[in-house]
Every structure is written in C-alpha cells, then in structure tokens.
Amino acid sequence: MKRFLTLFLALILVVSLCACGGAPAGSAAPAESNAPAESPAPAESSAPAESPAPTESSAPADGGAALPTPDTERPDASADRKPYPNCFADGSVDPDTVANYDPAYDYRKNESFRVAYLSISDSPLCRLSADACERWCPLFHLEWTGFFSADGDNDLFLSTLREQIDQGVRGFILDPDPAAFSDVLGILEQHPDVFWMSQVSVPRDGASGNGIPIGGNLINNIVAGIDNTESGRIVARRLVRWKDETYPDIPWSEVGFLMMDFSASSPLHERGIGSEEVFLAAGGREENFFTADCLTTGLSMQGGIDAADLIVSAHPEIKCWLSNGLYDDLAQAAASVFEQHGLTDAAAIGVLGGSALIQQWDAGQESSFRFAVFIPQSLYAEPVIGSLAAFLNGWVTPDSIWPSWVKWDDHGVDGHSYSQLCLPYAYLEHDNYQKYLAWLDLFTQSDDYSYSTQGVNLSDFSSISADVPAGYRKP
Secondary structure, three states: OHHHHHHHHHHHHHHOOOOEOOOOOOOOOOOOOOOOOOOOOOOOOOOHHHOOOOOOOOOOOOOOOEOOOOOOOOOOOOOOOOOOOOOOOOOOOOOOOOOOOOOOOOHHHOOOOEEEEEEOOOOHHHHHHHHHHHHHHHHOOOEEEEEEEOOOOHHHHHHHHHHHHHOOOOEEEEEOOHHHHHHHHHHHOOOOOOEEEOOOOOOEOOOOOOOOOOOOOEOOOEEEEOOHHHHHHHHHHHHHHHHHHHOOOOOHHHEEEEEEEOOOOHHHHHHHHHHHHHHHHHOOOHHHEEEEEOOOOOOOHHHHHHHHHHHHHOOOOOOEEEEEOOOHHHHHHHHHHHHHOOOHHHEEEEOEOOHHHHHHHHOOOOOOEOOEEEEOHHHHHHHHHHHHHHHHOOOOOOOOOOHHHOEOOEOOOOOOOOOEEEOOOEEEOOOOHHHHHHHHHHHHOOOOOOOOOOOOOHHHOOOOOOEOOHHHOOO
16 A cells, blocks of 8 residues: 555656646746647746746647637627537537536536545645645535545445445545455446546556556546656657757757656656657757666655766766656756756756746745646646536536547447546746746636736636647557
8 A cells, every 4th residue: 555655646746736736835837738749938037927828729739639629709608598618609518628617607507416535545645636626616516525535444435435425425536546446336336326536546447468558447537637658758848948949059969868767657657758759859869868767766855866866977978967857856856966966057857747846936946947847736626526517417428528538549448438638738937937827826716826817817828628649549
C-alpha cells in the first residue's frame, strides 16, 4: 500500500493536481492552447494582467479532430430556453461538451442528486480533489455529501460505498486502491441508478496479456489530462524555444537535456520519451540527453538533487542545460543543482505541474525553474462533476459521453466505448501567470487567488479542449 500511494502521488502531479494547479497557495498560468503545436511566447511585460490571451487553434497541428466549440451566441442561449448545457443550435445534446459548465444554462430546473467522494487515501492530493469537486457541485445543482477516506483499508472503502448508497447518494467520485476496482464494480452493478467517476485512480480492471493496455481494460470514462508522452513533448518544445531565443549562438553540441525520471512508474517514465523526441528533432545530440533516475535516490527533492548532481557534475562541457523536471519537487531539485554549479542563467527547467512554481513567483523568487505546463485542479473536477450531472439527469450515458475522446484501441471491452478526455493546458510563465488565475476565479465563481479580475472576461480562456491527439484514431 505504501508503494501504491507513493506512485499514486507522483502520477497525479500531472494527470492531476501537481500536474494541475493544486491549492490556492499562489497563482497559476496563462492558458495558451491545448494543441501540441508550439504557440508564440507571451510578450514580456511587467504587468501580467495585461498580457495577451493566447489564441486557441481551431484545428490541431497533429491532424487530430477539432471539437466544436460551444457557441454562447446561439439563438437558444438564454437559460430558460436551453434544453441542455452547451447544446447544439437545434437544441440537441452535444455529448462532447454537455458535461462542461454552461453559465447560460439553468441547472436549478433539474433534480438535485447527492454526490460523495470516497478515497482509499487521505492524502493532500485527494483532499484537494475533493475540495475542487465540492466547489462544482452547487454550480451543477448537485448536493455535496462529503469526502470519506478509508485510510488504506479496502474493506472500509467498500462498506462506506454500500452505506452511502443506502443513504441515498446517487453520484460518486471513487478513488479506491486500483486492485479493488473489481469489488467496487460488484457493488455498483447492483445499483443501475448510481453513477460514478474517478478523480485520481485510473479505472482499469487489472487484466494483462497481449494487446491489453497497461493496467488493464478501462471500466469507466476518465478525465485524463494530458497524455504523458505528449506532455513530454509539450514541455520540451517550450524549453527548445527558450534556448533558441536566449542562446541562439550556442551550438547544439554544447546543449544538454536533463530528464528527471522515476523509472518504476511507466506513466512518469513516458514523459522522457516525448522530451527526447523533441530534443533530437531540434538538433540536440543523443549523447547529450541525460536521464536522472530517482529510483534509487528517492522520489523527493533530496533524491532529485542527488540524481541530478551526478550528471551535471560529470559534464562541464555542457554550456546550456534544458530540463524536464517531471514534477515540481524534482524540478526544484534540478534548479538547486544548476544554482550550485553557477548555471542558473544558462539553464531552463519546465514541468507538467506548476503549483510550487506559482508559490516561488509569488514569493518574489526566480530560478532556472522557468515554465510549467499547467492544468488547474478545478478544471479536472469540472467535467468529473459535470459528467455525473449529465448521467444522473439522463442527458448521456457512460458509453455515449465524450465520443470524440474514445481511443480506438483502449475503450473497454464487451461493447463499451469509454472515453479519455484531455484538458486544455496553459504554459505557466512569470510574466502572465496571474491573468489566467484571475480568469479561473471568475469562471469557477471562487476567490482562491488574490489577483485582480479587472479586464478579465469569461471568454478569455476555455475549459474545453479542442484538439484530439492523433493517437486516438486508428492508424
């Protein structure tokens, strides 16, 4: 169980919180675009709130399908006339966007169902997930029952699930020990009027064999954030752009890439695959791509320092360093090593995460940890709670929601068509990170961050991803 929780926490420092924006300790980022293609760098400015909003692409650069963007100017946009959230102009359901919050739809006309969050762990990650889900429930006209932790006890998790169903809860966020998913399904199959999503645990059946995805077949839909390999590419693209803009005269033969890694976790390890691909395509040398594996040193800041220092110390010939920090703790570790070697100005670190970077900037501190690909936790929770509302109100079924996000080779078995929804990300940068968080407060009707919303509009950014990765379609 201890090993499970360690990997669990590291994983979600991406596909979830740390990879998202955790608690409102500070601020977070400017949403550029969720398209894999590189977008122009935000203009340098001393006033982040005035930085221009990135332009969302209408079609993905990798050839993926573009989703329709809900049109708030449609003739049926008034709350009293809309039959469904984000519906098409003819009033029909758009299953790709029905779970996203629609400020122009009156959710109060629907029945209010009760929702609870059950987790195997009381970790800070799960607490933050629960807080985000609780925030969204009243906006979707759902009644929040509470967060329940089983403290690592599978039997307690299952008994709590039964008790909550008996008490009338009809919507659940369930994050059990992945090995207990079969027992969870055994209970839920007895209650067809109960619907669920997971927030942290990946809902797979644990099966293995030729052609079966890692972890087994999907048993439900999932809000997947960003594909790990693609996240590695996205981080590396921004780092390469930094090198081209800051040190265009340093030859690629003198540029090193430090990939922080934890090889025991396949999803985390996959980020290095994407980063290496981009580094080599930009002109980097294969022998200059270094992996700092924290498997033996430990998945902690000190473990990251130990692993990174071995590499940086051994390669004084490298004049410019780029680094994918994997997640915030290890990114800070790499920054510490570069500082110790006097390389802060000649190094740039990016990460899928950003919470620690926000706190660093709010404290007036800057280092070689310069960028983050950021997805705020509240944007993870939005479609999770929104999908429960859609299921409970009968707008869509678990097999019909998010049809554009069903992977051709990984959608469950026995006729199921479960989806893996990706989310729009933001490049978190020092010069414009505050505007995005101000928009986030405006969109979620909260006051988590201290930044002014003056001049910020709901239309500045979107919580709906437009670009489906090419890998979702059969080659």
